[in-house]
Amino acid sequence: MSLLVDQAKCDVRERILEAAGRAMAxxxxxxxxxxxxxxxxxxxxKNGDYSSNAAMAWARDFRKAPKMIADAIIxxxxxxxxxxxxxxxxxxxxxNFYLGDAFYAAVLRDIxxxxxxxxxxxxxxxxxxxxxxISANPTGPMHxxxxxxxxxxxxxxxxxxAAGYDVTREFYVNDAGNQIEKFALSLDIRYRxxxxxxxxxxxxxxxxxxEDIKEHAKAFAEENGDKYMSESEDVRRKALVDFALPKxxxxxxxxxxxxxxxxxxxxxxxxxHKGEVQETINIMREKNLVYEKDGALWYRATEHxxxxxxxxxxxxxxxxxxxADIAYHRNKLLVRGFDKAxxxxxxxxxxxxxxxxxxxxxxxxxxxxxxxxxxxxVRLMSGGEVVRMSKRTGKAITLTDxxxxxxxDAVRFLxxxxxxxxxMEFDLDLAVEQSAQNPVYYCQYAHARICSIFKxxxxxxxxxxxxxxxxxxxxxxxxERELIRHLASLTEEIVISAKNYxxxxxxxxxxxxxxxxxxxYNACRVNCEDEALKQARLYLxxxxxxxxxxxxxxxxxxxxxxx
Numbered sequence: 001m002s003l004l005v006d007q008a009k010c011d012v013r014e015r016i017l018e019a020a021g022r023a024m025a026x027x028x029x030x031x032x033x034x035x036x037x038x039x040x041x042x043x044x045x046k047n048g049d050y051s052s053n054a055a056m057a058w059a060r061d062f063r064k065a066p067k068m069i070a071d072a073i074i075x076x077x078x079x080x081x082x083x084x085x086x087x088x089x090x091x092x093x094x095x096n097f098y099l100g101d102a103f104y105a106a107v108l109r110d111i112x113x114x115x116x117x118x119x120x121x122x123x124x125x126x127x128x129x130x131x132x133x134i135s136a137n138p139t140g141p142m143h144x145x146x147x148x149x150x151x152x153x154x155x156x157x158x159x160x161x162a163a164g165y166d167v168t169r170e171f172y173v174n175d176a177g178n179q180i181e182k183f184a185l186s187l188d189i190r191y192r193x194x195x196x197x198x199x200x201x202x203x204x205x206x207x208x209x210x211e212d213i214k215e216h217a218k219a220f221a222e223e224n225g226d227k228y229m230s231e232s233e234d235v236r237r238k239a240l241v242d243f244a245l246p247k248x249x250x251x252x253x254x255x256x257x258x259x260x261x262x263x264x265x266x267x268x269x270x271x272x273h274k275g276e277v278q279e280t281i282n283i284m285r286e287k288n289l290v291y292e293k294d295g296a297l298w299y300r301a302t303e304h305x306x307x308x309x310x311x312x313x314x315x316x317x318x319x320x321x322x323x324a325d326i327a328y329h330r331n332k333l334l335v336r337g338f339d340k341a342x343x344x345x346x347x348x349x350x351x352x353x354x355x356x357x358x359x360x361x362x363x364x365x366x367x368x369x370x371x372x373x374x375x376x377x378v379r380l381m382s383g384g385e386v387v388r389m390s391k392r393t394g395k396a397i398t399l400t401d402x403x404x405x406x407x408x409d410a411v412r413f414l415x416x417x418x419x420x421x422x423x424m425e426f427d428l429d430l431a432v433e434q435s436a437q438n439p440v441y442y443c444q445y446a447h448a449r450i451c452s453i454f455k456x457x458x459x460x461x462x463x464x465x466x467x468x469x470x471x472x473x474x475x476x477x478x479x480e481r482e483l484i485r486h487l488a489s490l491t492e493e494i495v496i497s498a499k500n501y502x503x504x505x506x507x508x509x510x511x512x513x514x515x516x517x518x519x520x521y522n523a524c525r526v527n528c529e530d531e532a533l534k535q536a537r538l539y540l541x542x543x544x545x546x547x548x549x550x551x552x553x554x555x556x557x558x559x560x561x562x563x
Contacts, residue, residue: 004083004106005488011082012039012050012097020054022076029072034061038397048088048096049485055093059494066093066234104481105472107488109493111543112466116137119490119550124498130332131157131345134256138248139183140210140397144378145346147159148424151415152375153344155503158554167337168264174327175245176220176269177321180239182207183236187244191236195226216244224546251400258403260412260556272327276335277319280327281312283363305358307351328360333365342501344373344420373501375420382428398405406431409557413440416507416555434563439511443548444560450545451561453526454538462527464538470534480540486516487547501553512553517544 016037023029026084037054055070062069070089077087085100113119116563133153136142154169161167174180192201194217203209220243229238258261282299284290289304290297295315299322302309312323332341345352353374357367380387380397390394401409410431417439418424433445436442475484490509526537552559 004103004110006419008083008099008103009039009050011084012052014080015052015077015082015084015087016052016073018078019073019076020058023072024483026076028076029062029064029069032061034058042096043175045482045485046126047094049084049099049121052095053093054095055089058092058464059093060278066262069093069445070095071493085185085546099356100327101473101476102469103467104475104484107484107542108467108472108475108539109469111487111547115537115546116553118547119554120162120164121491121495121545122164123495124160124163126164126166127339128168128337129160129165129335129340129342129521130168130170130338130345131160131342132170132172133157134261135174136252137179138245138252139179139208140212140248144397144399144402144426145375147399147402147411148378148415149344149346149375150259150261151257151412152373152420152503154554155412155416155506156373158351158556159494159497162494162554164499165535169262170265170267171252171263171268174269174321175249176273177318177324178244180241184241185244185274186213186238187217188233190214191220191228191240192303192446194218194221194230212248216240216247217379219333220244221440221485237354255399255403258408259399260408266460267328267331269328270325272324272331273319276331277324277327280330280363281319282324284312287363289362299359300356301355301358304355306355310355312515313560322359325356326363329356329370330363333360333369333505337343339369341370342373344375345368347376347421370502373420379423379425380428381425385426410438410440410491413443413507413557416503419502419504439507440557440562443514443552444558445563446517447545447548447552448560448563449521450517450541453541457527457538460527462534462538464542465535467532467536467539472539474533474536476541477520477524479516479523480537483513483516483520483540483544486513487543490547506551506555510548513544513548517541531541 020034022027024031028423036058037057039052042048042051051288055066055073058069059066067089067450069252070093073095074087074089079085079087083103083106084097087097114120125181131153132144133156134142134150136146157167157169185204187200188209190213193203217240217483220240223243224239225425228239231239244491253266281290284299289300291300291314292298296311299310299312301307310322311320314321329341332338349372353372356372357370360370414426414431415424431437434441436445475481477547486509493505493509497503504521520540524537526534526541528534528537549559
């Protein structure tokens with residue numbers, strides 16, 4: 001976390017222990033071992049910038065009333081060399097610490113010195129983390145769940161990087177297995193229907209019925225004519241998949257690039273089937289984790305946290321998706337050596353989490369190294385009504401539709417306004433609204449407003465400059481202090497966001513920062529008569545501007561200087 005905030009918290013703890021030690025040394029308090037205590041930020045700042053329950057936590061140790069213990073600690077307290085100017089006993093025995101002017105000035109100097117690295121830390125110590133997200137089925141267009149998963153995954157990866165982790169963004173392409181067989185079947189039928197008639201070739205209920213399948217088959221027929229009608233089914237289906245699948249994957253790459261996502265790795269499931277799936281199955285055989293029944297190979301999942309045993313290899317000899325998934329996570333954790341694998345899955349996959357962790361434990365890996373974020377689906381809203389169809393196409397709205405109709409800044413920001421596990425309504429009208437009601441517009445406007453302040457004052461002959469600590473200590477109004485305290489908390493917010501896998505904390509932090517800036521701007525005249533105070537307030541404005549820019553840049557959102 002921020003060195004200043006971290007130091008302040010450490011100072012509170014150390015000075016309480018030192019004061020208690022002095023009180024025991026002179027007999028004010030009995031010399032006995034003491035237990036732990038908490039240091040927290042009070043909800044109401046009237047109760048201090050930091051508060052501790054040490055006196056109450058030690059009441060049993062000292063066999064004294066907490067208020068007496070608190071008074072003894074206060075009387076032996078030495079705050080010299082810290083950012084605190086006083087400590088008071090309150091209520092039943094709370095110790096409340098109040099930061100002095102130098103702390104607020106030091107925060108602003110710290111922001112200026114760190115520049116575009118402000119908010120970053122080495123909390124993660126360079127541990128290698130793989131964040132796998134979207135990983136949409138390549139047999140059809142990407143949907144709204146992929147849209148939310150893309151924003152969530154990319155912004156989480158950015159937050160983890162800022163918190164000091166070595167992050168790899170990964171897209172897992174399911175280009176093997178059942179869904180590809182169904183893709184081949186669907187393409188084959190649509191291709192045959194072109195030459196034999198739809199009434200003569202029936203489309204199975206569980207095949208892919210989307211218009212994209214028809215379009216692929218039509219394009220294939222235009223290029224190849226009917227020459228594949230005389231080929232065997234296997235040859236025809238392979239040719240259709242080889243024609244259509246690369247086009248779908250290319251469209252995926254195009255869409256995620258438009259969405260401002262840059263993957264470090266596109267991992268193809270088909271690569272696992274060249275040896276790693278079989279290697280993993282062999283390991284499971286060696287560990288007696290499997291048995292054969294009805295011609296299929298089964299994994300003893302119920303012995304390792306699963307609700308029921310799972311098929312690994314079907315009776316036709318084809319490995320299941322589950323077998324490939326175990327091999328894939330073995331590849332991440334063992335072959336490529338990631339310290340942690342984070343997967344973002346739809347909430348409908350919740351039953352798969354325990355069995356996957358259990359399988360990793362069973363083959364000798366640590367299942368706790370896999371963390372799965374379960375993400376709820378999105379409801380699109382317009383005019384207070386649920387929207388399911390695109391006005392342009394009359395079909396279900398896809399990621400492509402969304403990115404064509406809604407500013408990408410709004411999509412990325414608004415999808416990260418709620419925790420992943422919460423149901424979400426995405427208001428299409430709000431997303432395009434240019435007003436304070438639109439959170440991303442509100443934050444961008446705060447940045448642009450600050451830029452205009454500097455521009456206007458420069459035109460009037462006022463050039464901002466560096467400020468001394470004494471000048472910055474003039475920022476003593478409640479709105480100034482509240483704004484600076486919020487600025488000081490950014491690094492800690494990023495660390496908590498990284499620990500909780502919740503980038504929504506950072507979007508909410510930015511909205512609060514914009515709100516506190518507007519509150520300050522309305523209460524404290526920047527272009528005031530006092531030149532030193534004017535420069536200090538400009539310095540504060542610059543720190544807010546730079547912090548907003550750092551966050552929005554981290555989240556890959558545009559940062560306009562005028563609006």
